[in-house]
Amino acid sequence: MSAERAAALRKLPSVDQILRVIAGRPEVADVPRARLTETVREVLDRERRRLLAGDAGALDADALATRVVDATRRAGVFSLRTVINATGVVLHTNLGRALLSPLAVERLAAAAAAYSNLELDLATKERGSRYSHVEPLLRRLTGAEDALVVNNNAAAVLLALETLAKGKDVIVSRGELIEIGGEFRIPDIMRRSGARLVEVGATNRTHPRDYADAIGPETALLLKVHTSNYRVVGFTAEVSSRGLVEIGRARGIPVMEDLGSGSFVDLRPFGFPYEPTVPEVVAAGVDVVSFSGDKLLGGPQAGIVVGSKAQMGRLKKNPLNRALRIDKLTLASLEATLYAYEAGDPRETIPALRMLTEPLSSVRDRARRVLRGLPAAARTRLDARIVEDQAQVGGGALPTVVLPTAAVAVGGAALSARAIDEALRVTEPAVIGRIADDRLLLDCRTVLAPQVGALAKALTGVAGAR
Ligand SMILES: *Cc1c(COP(=O)(O)O)cnc(C)c1O
Numbered sequence: 001m002s003a004e005r006a007a008a009l010r011k012l013p014s015v016d017q018i019l020r021v022i023a024g025r026p027e028v029a030d031v032p033r034a035r036l037t038e039t040v041r042e043v044l045d046r047e048r049r050r051l052l053a054g055d056a057g058a059l060d061a062d063a064l065a066t067r068v069v070d071a072t073r074r075a076g077v078f079s080l081r082t083v084i085n086a087t088g089v090v091l092h093t094n095l096g097r098a099l100l101s102p103l104a105v106e107r108l109a110a111a112a113a114a115y116s117n118l119e120l121d122l123a124t125k126e127r128g129s130r131y132s133h134v135e136p137l138l139r140r141l142t143g144a145e146d147a148l149v150v151n152n153n154a155a156a157v158l159l160a161l162e163t164l165a166k167g168k169d170v171i172v173s174r175g176e177l178i179e180i181g182g183e184f185r186i187p188d189i190m191r192r193s194g195a196r197l198v199e200v201g202a203t204n205r206t207h208p209r210d211y212a213d214a215i216g217p218e219t220a221l222l223l224k225v226h227t228s229n230y231r232v233v234g235f236t237a238e239v240s241s242r243g244l245v246e247i248g249r250a251r252g253i254p255v256m257e258d259l260g261s262g263s264f265v266d267l268r269p270f271g272f273p274y275e276p277t278v279p280e281v282v283a284a285g286v287d288v289v290s291f292s293g294d295k296l297l298g299g300p301q302a303g304i305v306v307g308s309k310a311q312m313g314r315l316k317k318n319p320l321n322r323a324l325r326i327d328k329l330t331l332a333s334l335e336a337t338l339y340a341y342e343a344g345d346p347r348e349t350i351p352a353l354r355m356l357t358e359p360l361s362s363v364r365d366r367a368r369r370v371l372r373g374l375p376a377a378a379r380t381r382l383d384a385r386i387v388e389d390q391a392q393v394g395g396g397a398l399p400t401v402v403l404p405t406a407a408v409a410v411g412g413a414a415l416s417a418r419a420i421d422e423a424l425r426v427t428e429p430a431v432i433g434r435i436a437d438d439r440l441l442l443d444c445r446t447v448l449a450p451q452v453g454a455l456a457k458a459l460t461g462v463a464g465a466r
Helices: 003-011 015-022 033-052 061-075 102-113 135-142 153-165 186-193 208-214 241-251 278-283 309-317 328-343 351-357 360-372 376-382 417-424 449-465
Strands: 083-085 146-150 169-173 196-200 219-225 255-260 288-292 303-307 385-391 403-410 430-432 434-436 439-443
Touching: 003 033, 015 033, 015 061, 033 061, 083 449, 102 328, 135 146, 135 278, 135 303, 135 328, 146 153, 146 309, 146 328, 153 169, 153 186, 153 219, 153 255, 153 288, 153 303, 153 309, 169 186, 169 208, 186 196, 196 208, 208 241, 219 241, 241 255, 255 278, 278 288, 278 303, 288 309, 303 309, 360 385, 360 403, 360 449, 376 449, 385 439, 417 430, 417 434, 417 439, 417 449, 430 449
Parallel strands: 083 430, 169 196, 169 219, 219 255, 255 288
Antiparallel strands: 146 303, 288 303, 385 403, 403 439, 434 439
């Protein structure tokens, strides 16, 4: 190491020296000291590396303190925060999937802030079941005899397989051995549950006789899995829920269906392709049906299982249930979400359904309002224009569906789409769009009406900042 470099390193202020300077900065008065100390260390490390790399001149304590303050403010007080979803993907898993209705939020907050009858029967003062708050709703909405809710649908599938088929065979079509995001693969979950996978049929075609021929003394379950996030098209055949039930009944073997996104509503009137609804699958006689709370249903993260009294009774007795159990906040918001389906038109109350069925003209109006919120200079500099495009449902639901949508497109010669995208991710709230053909598209289907002003403000700031 050269003598100058060594001297520069020696001149670096200590952690304590920098912290003393920061103590006088009002911008970070509410930041816990441990967090400031960690940031000081990071900033010092970076400075040390810079000096070792041969860059001359160490910064003094004042300059380093400013860096720490800037970095702390950029990081924000909370890590998990609100963003503006301008991707157009309504059920975006990375952005939190379904939004809760105001009523669901209200019920959640009430359950959080005060004691509740979570597991108390108010009539008898005896211990009650937490599931009792949603069970009757689920029975009425799906037509099933019994219901249970756990942490998410992956947990529901695990619980069902472990209960019904541990150490036994489960017959599944090769066309349904799906992988969804986040390490969920049917063969892996099956192994974890202790059930043995028996694959039948071919990737594109599975027939009733494939299931019937595979049934043996060790067969405990026939499983149907909804191919949520892809479609096999062309020369294809699958056995319907009803067909599988016929085979199962004839041989005394229960049938389970993992519906993935499970909807209560037929979305065909809004131009969506046919998807079996939960009540239809229950009516087909499937013994155990599982689906997510936060996909098309539009509620909180949860795994909902409905089915026959006999099979559900077995699930409810499994001690694994305790490890997968749903918490009171989820339960409160789930009850409110289910209530919305019984109480009226869920498209008016469930945000996910409202966004999915919102007419293009209304999305376009919102995009226009964003554009109108931009000063002329910002509009020019961003080369901002309204474009029509296509949005996705997301959440591994309705993969072939594209929704006509309207977006504010920005990015050009003065400011590249990439630069705008980067800058919008550090605004407060952050804005997440999608880049296509060197333009950043800010899809307004998923931008909430109250966020229009904030989006325009963020764009204006970005236009002026560089
Ligand atoms: C999404 C999905 C799951 C997992 O559901 P989570 O609620 O995300 O745990 C399981 N099976 C299928 C078919 C799915 O689409």
